[in-house]
Amino acid sequence: MRRVLFVFVFGLALLAYPLITLAQTDDTPVEPDNPDNSQPVEFVPRYHTVAEGESLYFIATFYGVTQEAMEIANSITDPTLLFVGQQLLIPAADGEIVPATYAPRFGENLDIIAERFGATPNEIIRENYLLSPNSVIGGQPLRVFSRTGSSTPGEAPGVGHIVRPGETLATISAQYGLTLAAVMDANDLTDDLRLHTGQRLRIPTLSNDAYTTAPGLWQEMSFNNFPIRQGDTVAVYIEYLEPGTPFGRITSPTGELIPIRFKPEGDGYTGLIGFDAFSAPGQWDVVIGGEGDARPWDTFETSFFVAGAGFSTQYIPLEDDQELRNTENTFLNTIFIDSNPEPLWTDVFRIPITGTVSAGYGDARSYNNGPIYAFHSGIDFRGNIGTPIFAPAEGVVVFAGELGLRGNALIVDHGMGVMTGYYHLDGFDVALGETVEPLQQIARGGDTGLSTGPHLHWDLRVWGKAVHPTRWLERLFP
Numbered sequence: 001m002r003r004v005l006f007v008f009v010f011g012l013a014l015l016a017y018p019l020i021t022l023a024q025t026d027d028t029p030v031e032p033d034n035p036d037n038s039q040p041v042e043f044v045p046r047y048h049t050v051a052e053g054e055s056l057y058f059i060a061t062f063y064g065v066t067q068e069a070m071e072i073a074n075s076i077t078d079p080t081l082l083f084v085g086q087q088l089l090i091p092a093a094d095g096e097i098v099p100a101t102y103a104p105r106f107g108e109n110l111d112i113i114a115e116r117f118g119a120t121p122n123e124i125i126r127e128n129y130l131l132s133p134n135s136v137i138g139g140q141p142l143r144v145f146s147r148t149g150s151s152t153p154g155e156a157p158g159v160g161h162i163v164r165p166g167e168t169l170a171t172i173s174a175q176y177g178l179t180l181a182a183v184m185d186a187n188d189l190t191d192d193l194r195l196h197t198g199q200r201l202r203i204p205t206l207s208n209d210a211y212t213t214a215p216g217l218w219q220e221m222s223f224n225n226f227p228i229r230q231g232d233t234v235a236v237y238i239e240y241l242e243p244g245t246p247f248g249r250i251t252s253p254t255g256e257l258i259p260i261r262f263k264p265e266g267d268g269y270t271g272l273i274g275f276d277a278f279s280a281p282g283q284w285d286v287v288i289g290g291e292g293d294a295r296p297w298d299t300f301e302t303s304f305f306v307a308g309a310g311f312s313t314q315y316i317p318l319e320d321d322q323e324l325r326n327t328e329n330t331f332l333n334t335i336f337i338d339s340n341p342e343p344l345w346t347d348v349f350r351i352p353i354t355g356t357v358s359a360g361y362g363d364a365r366s367y368n369n370g371p372i373y374a375f376h377s378g379i380d381f382r383g384n385i386g387t388p389i390f391a392p393a394e395g396v397v398v399f400a401g402e403l404g405l406r407g408n409a410l411i412v413d414h415g416m417g418v419m420t421g422y423y424h425l426d427g428f429d430v431a432l433g434e435t436v437e438p439l440q441q442i443a444r445g446g447d448t449g450l451s452t453g454p455h456l457h458w459d460l461r462v463w464g465k466a467v468h469p470t471r472w473l474e475r476l477f478p
């Protein structure tokens, strides 16, 4: 019940969001910066609301910018077509600004993000009402005024350098054949007394290498699929300089712990994490470490953000048997976590049935107007008794039998924690232990178990978590 309340409150917060955004917009003309000020003028995003009789040339002159810069910043093709009340972005006098939204990668700080967009850290702080330069959270979108010429960031070039005892900026700069100023500038250092052992510096090399923000001996640490919403599947990839066995876990805002199960992949390790529809929205923590062959890996801790997906509530005119549901879920979970470590699929998943969707994934469920303790774990497709059902990808049948709620049930293991379930079936076309190929007929639709008519319930599990199956029809994981 607490989770449901949480989802509800967060849903309200989402609804209120556009109002907050509007309220934040400053439509009062701001005086141009004092031209006598000899300090470099820092760009502050400003807006102007067009009043009766104003021309673009008049407004540009008022703010000390060119009419052309105004046209670029506001995508104006015909400057005579201004209207009263129109909101105009006032660009910096020296360049083109493209408003962008950016979900930071792990370990990226404001300096790096600012450099990649040609923005300044202070500008990002102001624009996002950040409480401190450290409040950048992986995956939580930031508003950025890009000066790269588009809304996409450039890479900040360079390699990482960990300061060892006795090293100074002078010795490090010399080691890489760079000037002191170049290294200081790349790291936003204002004096050379601030180095400490273990500090990570970015060395702005001339190579095409993009600077990776992972700390210490970590080479890479990425969550593929930012920003994360309820129902998402996320692929994690990590690389460490020393051999060993990685471990990791994520913790939800409500204290739920989910282990990350890694398998070797290239020079590193990869794993899949499922966020179900009841995943608590907000800030999650992640801890990744490893048992090294020689010594333990550095433990890496950071945070990321999970957004609510705005699922609603379905009212089902049936009596549920909560005790039976719990028993059945407990039994199925023993199957769901016993997956082949290696992925068996080779392509994007295919839809298992041709039929219209009668109930989508993720909506909270109330049976006979009772309390909400479950969400719809998959997608319901309308069909007739006997409608053919096909395998979405390569896999192995790990369950084929009758269950109290789900009726005749078939479960296929696709490896790497991924399983698909087919419920309320009329009959099976494959047997336990059988290997299946994509689009091979595996079962026939029916109306068995707790069901209001012939349909297929299809769900997709990632290490037991019921995720949005449609996402697997759209892209190839990991």
Ligand SMILES: [Zn+2]
Pocket (backbone or CB within 6 Å): 359, 376, 378, 379, 380, 456, 457, 458
């Ligand atoms: Zn269903």
